Amino acid sequence: DGLLLEVDDLFVEFHTDDGVAKAINGVSFDLYQGETLAILGESGSGKSVTAQAVMGILDMPPARITGGQVRYCGQDLLTMPDEQRRKTRGPEISMVFQDALSSLNPVFPVGWQIAEMFRQHRGMNKSDAFERAIKLMQRVQIPAAKERVKAYPHQFSGGMRQRIMIAMAIALDPAVLIADEPTTALDVTVQAQIMGLLQELQEERQMGLILITHDLGVVADVADKIAVMYAGRIVERADVYDLYRQPAHPYTKGLLESIPRLDLKGQNLAAIGGLPPNLMRIPPGCAFNPRCRYAQPLCTQDRPELREVLPSREAACHFSEEVLNG
Numbered sequence: 001d002g003l004l005l006e007v008d009d010l011f012v013e014f015h016t017d018d019g020v021a022k023a024i025n026g027v028s029f030d031l032y033q034g035e036t037l038a039i040l041g042e043s044g045s046g047k048s049v050t051a052q053a054v055m056g057i058l059d060m061p062p063a064r065i066t067g068g069q070v071r072y073c074g075q076d077l078l079t080m081p082d083e084q085r086r087k088t089r090g091p092e093i094s095m096v097f098q099d100a101l102s103s104l105n106p107v108f109p110v111g112w113q114i115a116e117m118f119r120q121h122r123g124m125n126k127s128d129a130f131e132r133a134i135k136l137m138q139r140v141q142i143p144a145a146k147e148r149v150k151a152y153p154h155q156f157s158g159g160m161r162q163r164i165m166i167a168m169a170i171a172l173d174p175a176v177l178i179a180d181e182p183t184t185a186l187d188v189t190v191q192a193q194i195m196g197l198l199q200e201l202q203e204e205r206q207m208g209l210i211l212i213t214h215d216l217g218v219v220a221d222v223a224d225k226i227a228v229m230y231a232g233r234i235v236e237r238a239d240v241y242d243l244y245r246q247p248a249h250p251y252t253k254g255l256l257e258s259i260p261r262l263d264l265k266g267q268n269l270a271a272i273g274g275l276p277p278n279l280m281r282i283p284p285g286c287a288f289n290p291r292c293r294y295a296q297p298l299c300t301q302d303r304p305e306l307r308e309v310l311p312s313r314e315a316a317c318h319f320s321e322e323v324l325n326g
């Protein structure tokens with residue numbers, strides 16, 4: 001049925017000297033083949049931590065997964081044997097990070113780094129692996145790939161480096177690709193090109209694609225569904241079009257109202273007053289209540305669960321009906 005990934009009631013804590021930060025507090029979502037899901041939120045909302053938990057790159061102190069499952073094709077990644085997990089994460093579920101320069105190894109040519117993946121995981125010989133690396137560099141539209149296969153990361157622009165990261169991430173034909181703020185470090189024109197490339201590759205390979213972003217504007221044209229995160233929870237989930245047309249959560253509504261300010265890079269969330277909560281002291285009731293213009297006394301007492309507010313629309317707000325109608 002094409003169901004690839006199921007994140008089920010995930011909890012993650014960070015243990016620090018100052019206390020326990022509750023980074024993820026019961027997150028669930030599904031990802032199907034050929035689907036693009038955007039996970040949207042401010043920094044500290046838990047969107048990156050969710051991706052890291054799926055990739056298994058935080059399961060060491062001080063981060064602790066304290067509950068839930070992450071199932072890939074029905075099998076829980078959090079409990080499966082190491083050997084099987086190594087064959088899944090990386091080859092089957094792959095990730096692109098924000099900062100290509102620190103993800104690439106500076107002392108090896110980029111083509112060598114791509115070729116290594118084919119040598120290690122596919123047992124190819126050196127010349128075949130290099131052939132494949134060049135093809136892949138051409139596929140992600142690196143100009144003069146044949147000549148540049150021996151160039152080093154610092155010899156490429158930021159956008160070209162991100163293309164190389166994408167090439168590495170898709171080299172082994174993953175079923176799921178997770179991109180964490182893949183364009184945040186790039187200028188607007190290059191952002192659009194990289195998003196376009198991700199969308200092309202997703203359609204061509206029918207991958208499940210997860211786009212993690214703080215920037216609604218960047219993912220609008222690419223995503224099918226959006227999950228909006230706040231204080232480690234999903235507070236709204238909908239098809240992109242529905243969410244844009246009629247948000248059901250006050251936080252989403254605030255994000256949408258701030259979109260005309262997207263030209264002011266980094267200030268696009270300014271329309272919502274206040275700051276995200278300290279994850280060591282998440283407000284009781286609805287975590288958004290100190291910033292919410294719809295808040296009522298109930299909101300400081302009772303935490304709203306994610307519930308269906310319209311057909312195939314979910315929001316975690318006591319007063320979604322008012323938000324939808326206002």
Ligand code: SF4
Pocket residue numbers: 249250251286287288289290292293294295296299304316317318319320
């Ligand atoms: Fe605002 Fe209350 Fe809804 Fe939370 S539950 S988003 S505080 S109206």
Ligand code: MG
Pocket residue numbers: 048180181
């Ligand atoms: Mg992040």
